[in-house]
Amino acid sequence: MRYIVIGAGAVGGTIGGRLFQAGHDVLLVARGAHHDAIRRDGLRLLTPGSARTLDVPVTRGPVRLRDGDVLILAVKSQDTVAALDPWSRDAPVVCAQNGVANERMALRRFERVYGMCVWLPASHLEPGVVAAHGAPKSGLLQLGRYPRGADELSERIAGDLSESSFAGVAVPDVMRWKYAKLLGNLGNAYEALCGHAPGHEPIMKRVRAEGRAVLDAAGIAYASPEEERARRGAQVEVRPIEGVERGGGSSWQSLARSSGSIEADHLNGEIVMLGRELGVPTPANGVLQREADRAARERLSPGSMAPETLAALIDAEARRTGPAPD
Template sequence: MRITVVGAGAIGGFFACKLFDAGHDVSVVARGATLAAIQEHGLRLQTGHDLLIAPLRATSEPEELGTQDLVIFAVKAPSLPIAVQNAKALIGPHTVIIPAINGLPWWYFLKSSAALSGTRLTAVDPDGVIEANLPVDAVIGCVVFPSCTVLSPGVIEHISGSKIAFGELDGTKSRRLSDITHLFEQAGFNAFLCENVREEIWLKLLGNACFNPVSLLVDSSTDEMIDDPLLNDLFIEMMNEILELGIRINVAPEIDARQRIAITRKLGKVKTSMLQDVDGHKPVEIEAILGTLVFVAELAGAPMPRVRAVYALARMRAKKLGVLPG
């Protein structure tokens, strides 16, 4: 397949290397030092002691690549509106679009018959730019669970995990969904299709909404935070609030707070994506991960006092550090 990955950071670089190694025609859209490094040395993926070098095409001009079969957006939420406008030349009438992003995606309540159907998440798409440029019918929902980090421009380290969930937004089991899932399986991912991709997103968000903003506040890895009894109690309380909100909007993954915390603890010492962004002085995804939850809670009439408190504190901390988007 002709595949372009927009964004060659931790997850984008991971995807691009693995798909290239599986024999696909893969390109990446990158910029700055990352673009220069890939053009000179190839995109590099370090997994344990193994190094995979992918001499793929890299450009800052999507127009050079033409229409693609599959476009994967693997940029941070604050960068997505600009990225989709720049990538219009990649998308044709039959292009499949996979947003590999954190938090609640802009489409979460679109093409849905559940509670809050039709609600637009202005926290992640304030001007409707994403929705206007990415046809919702072309989108396949995606939830990325692996942990990766950028060691240097164009060099990615895969730390743990290979699980990726895919699902049609309307819950159908389409041919293209099966094809995409199989494509990722063949590339070495633990890929599976699900009938309710929104529940999988909520499952991941349970962790992201707790571990990311609190790590921003206390500058600690996930294992350190989870092993602290007071923070562990806070995570349980926050997750219970988020699970209760999910019930109000008919999203109910079959898991409890302690089980969700245990999943992350098994991964060992993980530096959250938000903490990585702080270290790189990049805009943090506070709105996509927590701002959207607070917005949905207001619509659903859910109080969520602990989530709101952490959101307020993390937002101010990000502002003081100069990494609050906007």
């Protein structure tokens, strides 16, 4: 079985690099300077206690698929459609992405779609280099058939991941885990906008209360924080890497790289959309979505907004739209 990893950034680069290290057939799909650096020098995979250069095959775009190929989609949600469009639709697709909309987008095009709930602390800020901060395992990767069920392929992929420095788990209810991860990812936009400045607790309490209220109103099941902690256990702990400063998560990295786009429309925006459909006010998530999108378009640096400014914008939006749930 060959793993074709579409999007060799922090998540995709770590998954592809670890699978390659364990002896699996891997092809990375990367763009621009990142592709050029990997092709010229190999993928530099930094982990706590080690730094390896891996001669992983890399391509800029689609290749002819072989029997047994598996596509692992690891691009940001806003790039899903464009990333999948050029590929043959015969292969199974694993959506190793934040958010909960990617699987439906993939299912319009591919018959066999799998969701993956990714807990993988990693960063990609320099072409050709990925830093994976998780230890003793690089990440907890739960996957299952979309919309539900676990099958032979998901079990096999989970087994390959477990042999490759991950905790790989095949689950029959992957979207329940992904909706729980969505609630956690609602803070990504705050981190991108405000960095690690103190004062996040009141804002994040409002943001996540809105998220839970919307999911509850929609009848959408999600795993509890206690379940998440029990599943992860001590398998994946964030540890330092010598010479690497871990600035922030995926949205923080989008601003740090001046990529021009950010994932807020598919994280906070998912809650905003459901809230509009159900008549549940979501002012805090709406402001985070709007301001994160603006920061990305204007290529602002992460941490450019004071928490007090953000809180004032949320208060103004709440007065305009009505109070959000407690």
